[in-house]
Amino acid sequence: MNELVFFINNVVIAGSVSGSIYAMGAVGVTLIFSIMRFAHFAHGDMMTFGAFMVLLLTTLFPQAGAAIGIPTPILLMPLAMALTAALAVGIDRTFYKPLRAHGVKPIVMVIASLGVTLMLQGLIRLFAGTGGSSLYVDDRKEIFRLPVPIESVRVPVVITEPQLYLFGLTILSVIGLHLFLSRSRLGKAMRAMSDNPDLAQASGINTNTIVAVTWMLAGGLAAIAGTLLSLDVTFKPDLSFFLLLPIFAAAIVGGVGHPFGAIAGGFVVGFAESLAVFNWSVLLRPFRDSLPEWLELPANLAFVGTEYKIVVPFFILVAILVWRPTGIFKGKVIT
Amino acid sequence: MSAIIDVQNVNKAFGGLQVINDCSIQVAEGSVTGLIGPNGAGKSTLFNIIAGALPLDSGQIFLAGEDITNRPANALFHKGLLRTFQIAHEFGQMTALENLMMVPPRQAGENLFSTWLKPGAVGREEAEVRRRALEVIDFIGLHHVRNELAANLSGGQKKLLELGRTMMTDARVVLLDEIAAGVNRTLLGDLIRNIERLNQEMGYTFLVIEHDMDMIARLCDPVIVLAQGSVMVEGTIEQIRNDERVIEAYFGANVA
Numbered sequence: 001m002n003e004l005v006f007f008i009n010n011v012v013i014a015g016s017v018s019g020s021i022y023a024m025g026a027v028g029v030t031l032i033f034s035i036m037r038f039a040h041f042a043h044g045d046m047m048t049f050g051a052f053m054v055l056l057l058t059t060l061f062p063q064a065g066a067a068i069g070i071p072t073p074i075l076l077m078p079l080a081m082a083l084t085a086a087l088a089v090g091i092d093r094t095f096y097k098p099l100r101a102h103g104v105k106p107i108v109m110v111i112a113s114l115g116v117t118l119m120l121q122g123l124i125r126l127f128a129g130t131g132g133s134s135l136y137v138d139d140r141k142e143i144f145r146l147p148v149p150i151e152s153v154r155v156p157v158v159i160t161e162p163q164l165y166l167f168g169l170t171i172l173s174v175i176g177l178h179l180f181l182s183r184s185r186l187g188k189a190m191r192a193m194s195d196n197p198d199l200a201q202a203s204g205i206n207t208n209t210i211v212a213v214t215w216m217l218a219g220g221l222a223a224i225a226g227t228l229l230s231l232d233v234t235f236k237p238d239l240s241f242f243l244l245l246p247i248f249a250a251a252i253v254g255g256v257g258h259p260f261g262a263i264a265g266g267f268v269v270g271f272a273e274s275l276a277v278f279n280w281s282v283l284l285r286p287f288r289d290s291l292p293e294w295l296e297l298p299a300n301l302a303f304v305g306t307e308y309k310i311v312v313p314f315f316i317l318v319a320i321l322v323w324r325p326t327g328i329f330k331g332k333v334i335t
Numbered sequence: 336m337s338a339i340i341d342v343q344n345v346n347k348a349f350g351g352l353q354v355i356n357d358c359s360i361q362v363a364e365g366s367v368t369g370l371i372g373p374n375g376a377g378k379s380t381l382f383n384i385i386a387g388a389l390p391l392d393s394g395q396i397f398l399a400g401e402d403i404t405n406r407p408a409n410a411l412f413h414k415g416l417l418r419t420f421q422i423a424h425e426f427g428q429m430t431a432l433e434n435l436m437m438v439p440p441r442q443a444g445e446n447l448f449s450t451w452l453k454p455g456a457v458g459r460e461e462a463e464v465r466r467r468a469l470e471v472i473d474f475i476g477l478h479h480v481r482n483e484l485a486a487n488l489s490g491g492q493k494k495l496l497e498l499g500r501t502m503m504t505d506a507r508v509v510l511l512d513e514i515a516a517g518v519n520r521t522l523l524g525d526l527i528r529n530i531e532r533l534n535q536e537m538g539y540t541f542l543v544i545e546h547d548m549d550m551i552a553r554l555c556d557p558v559i560v561l562a563q564g565s566v567m568v569e570g571t572i573e574q575i576r577n578d579e580r581v582i583e584a585y586f587g588a589n590v591a
Contacts, residue, residue: 192426192437199424202386203438203500204412 003282005148005155011274017163017232018246019270020170024225025243026250026262027177028218034194034257035214036096038109043222043247045120047240049087050223051230052124053080055135062138073135073231074165081223088219089212091116097211117241125237132234135227162231169224174263177217181259186213194257242310246273249313253320255327264328273312276303338397339364339508339540340385340416345394347380347564354380355391356564362508364399367534367541369555369572371548373585377564378544379421379512385542386418386510387411398508415507417500419514421544423493427486431477431496434485435468436461438503467503475499476525491518498529501539508540509533515547523547527554560584 025043032040057076058064065072095112142161147153181187186209193200193210201207226240233239250269254261281301288297304311320327338361347355354377362368372378383389385396387408395404398416408418426434472481475495480488485496494514501509511530515523527550533539545551551558552572560568560575562584568575575581 188437191428195426195428196424198388198420199426201408202388202412202418202420202424204409204504206407206409208407 001148001150001153002155003286005153005157006282007278009155009158011271011278013157013159013163015271015274016267017166017270018273019267020166021225021229021243021266022246022250022269023170023263023266024173024221025240025247026254026266027173027259028221029247029251030254030256030259030262031190031214032218033251035190035211036100036109038106038113039248040218041110041113041244042091042116042120043218044240044242044244045117045124046084046088046219046222047226047229047243048124048237049120049226050080050084050219051135051226051235051239052128052237053083053223054227054230055128055133055235058135058137065139071139071161071231072137073139073227074162077224077227080227081220084223085216085219088215088222092211092215121237121241128235128237130237132236134234135230141231160232162228166228166232169228173221173224174260177259180217186210190214245310245317246270246313249317249320253316253327255329258327258329261327261329268328269313269316272316273309276312277306277309278302337364337399338362339399340542341397341400342381342385343395343397345381345384345396346392347377347384347389348392354564355384358394358561358565360559360566360569362540362542363557364540365534365538366557367530367543367555369551369558370542370544370561371546371551371558371575372561372567376561378561381561382418382510382512382542382544386416388418412504415505416510417504417506417508418510419494419497419501419512421512421516423490423497425485425488425493425496427484429485430482431485431488431492432465432468432472432481434496435471435499435503436464438500464503471499471502474502475529476522491522494518495522495526498526502533502537506539508542511541511543511545513544513546515545515550523550530554 025047028046029040029043032038032043054073054076057079058072061076062072065075068075095116096109099109099112144159144161144164145156146159147156181191189200189205190210190213192203193205193207197207200210229243230236230239246269247266250265251262252265253268254263254265279300279302281297281299284291284297284301291297340360340362342358342360345355345358346353356377358377358381360370360381370378370382380389384391387403387406387410390405395402397403398411398414401414403411403414403416426437429437469478469481472478475498477488477492477495477499480492485493488496494517498511498514514526518526530541530543531554534541541554543551543555545555556571557569558572558575559566560578560581567584568578568581570578
């Protein structure tokens with residue numbers, strides 16, 4: 001049973017953590033793609049920017065959260081979300097909108113977003129330094145060790161406070177997004193615009209508004225994902241940049257242009273990663289005695305080493321593009 | 336009758352090609368005005384400029400006396416100027432009925448707060464929109480395919496759906512861009528009857544681009560002939576048919 005708890009800690013919880021983060025990033029990427037038809041490479045750095053804003057605000061007001069008993073970074077996160085949403089709209093107005101007005105090909109937009117990536121990352125490095133820093137300035141990261149109420153189990157289930165916030169906020173975001181897209185007129189207008197932008201405009205939908213709303217949603221979600229990731233580990237200027245591959249893999253697995261596909265894709269990639277790096281010999285150890293003599297159980301039996309985790313989303317990406325290019329849910333095929 | 340659409344001295348060039356050349360046309364309120372001309376005459380360009388889909392280089396456009404030069408298509412929609420597309424556009428991932436229900440402007444469900452605070456009002460309004468959409472879909476004869484995804488409809492059915500969209504809101508002027516192209520004869524008769532009814536019963540003004548001369552002859556008065564980006568002749572279909580310049584423009588100098 002100890003082994004099972006070990007499995008829960010290392011696969012179920014770890015997979016859900018990275019899954020939630022990938023999902024929130026992938027939703028933004030997929031929304032931007034379905035409205036503006038380009039792959040937004042600067043998304044990882046928008047996540048970092050959100051976390052950086054939280055770091056900045058928390059440094060300025062380290063005691064803000066103590067008054068009402070929640071961690072300061074979490075309390076200040078809505079403000080950082082608004083700032084990141086404003087940054088996203090500002091970047092669009094400054095860099096992408098002039099290009100759109102000229103009717104450039106999507107690849108030009110992609111290259112522009114690469115430029116924005118370098119610029120954002122450079123700016124964050126300039127102000128935050130190149131090293132890591134903790135978002136917990138005045139608070140302490142709570143780690144919950146939940147004992148399992150079974151006699152023989154000595155290993156507790158370990159979960160941290162930011163992880164709990166992450167799960168809660170992911171669920172809230174998914175519900176909110178669903179209500180927004182399916183119930184509100186603005187959400188319906190977004191779906192209409194992703195389906196046929198010319199017709200949407202001829203049906204009285206203000207496409208500039210929809211573009212701005214898309215950036216705000218994507219920016220807000222990116223800030224949540226970046227902040228909670230930085231709370232779970234530490235803040236680094238290039239932290240979220242390295243999530244770009246799994247996030248794009250998640251968006252493509254779910255079918256690009258399909259927000260709920262992106263969420264599912266995020267969890268598929270997250271769990272695939274944690275299953276691939278899990279040491280399976282831990283689970284086999286209890287059955288050691290029933291194994292045949294000639295089969296010796298190796299100490300480490302994982303599909304890939306932790307340091308090579310990045311090959312997992314890469315493999316998923318290639319596999320899905322070869323076998324099912326429209327993703328598990330049918331999305332827009334990239335042409 | 337006063338001009339509901341007044342295009343004054345509009346110019347538009349694509350690179351070095353002057354597509355619209357100091358063009359002025361008027362569309363009388365309550366008329367069904369035809370816009371014809373040989374290929375490359377600039378019909379579609381002029382149409383896109385009026386509909387707000389293309390910026391113009393110089394000139395002015397008025398809708399019922401109000402300057403609408405370079406206003407975006409969505410703003411024109413709310414002023415009652417609607418268009419259809421030459422290649423039928425549809426929201427492919429929605430059903431035919433949902434396509435129509437997308438159109439009506441300013442529903443209460445438009446903002447998120449009333450979705451939560453006034454579910455009754457939103458529900459009533461949605462029921463009202465649905466009722467109207469069902470009426471329209473009966474009117475255009477697509478009742479049997481109302482729950483099909485619009486992407487799966489035939490080309491002609493998509494054209495009917497385009498016309499249906501214009502009936503979901505209180506339009507004043509509808510720009511029809513080759514609505515007859517790809518529609519079979521039987522369906523075409525329905526289409527023409529529908530346009531006539533909308534014109535007479537609802538008071539819609541139509542500006543029609545068409546290559547089908549039968550349809551122009553049955554429907555349009557007056558007819559404007561465009562050639563090389565400006566108006567060549569304007570008059571009734573009889574006058575147009577007997578005009579030497581028109582024959583020359585369409586068939587070349589040697590035929591007449």
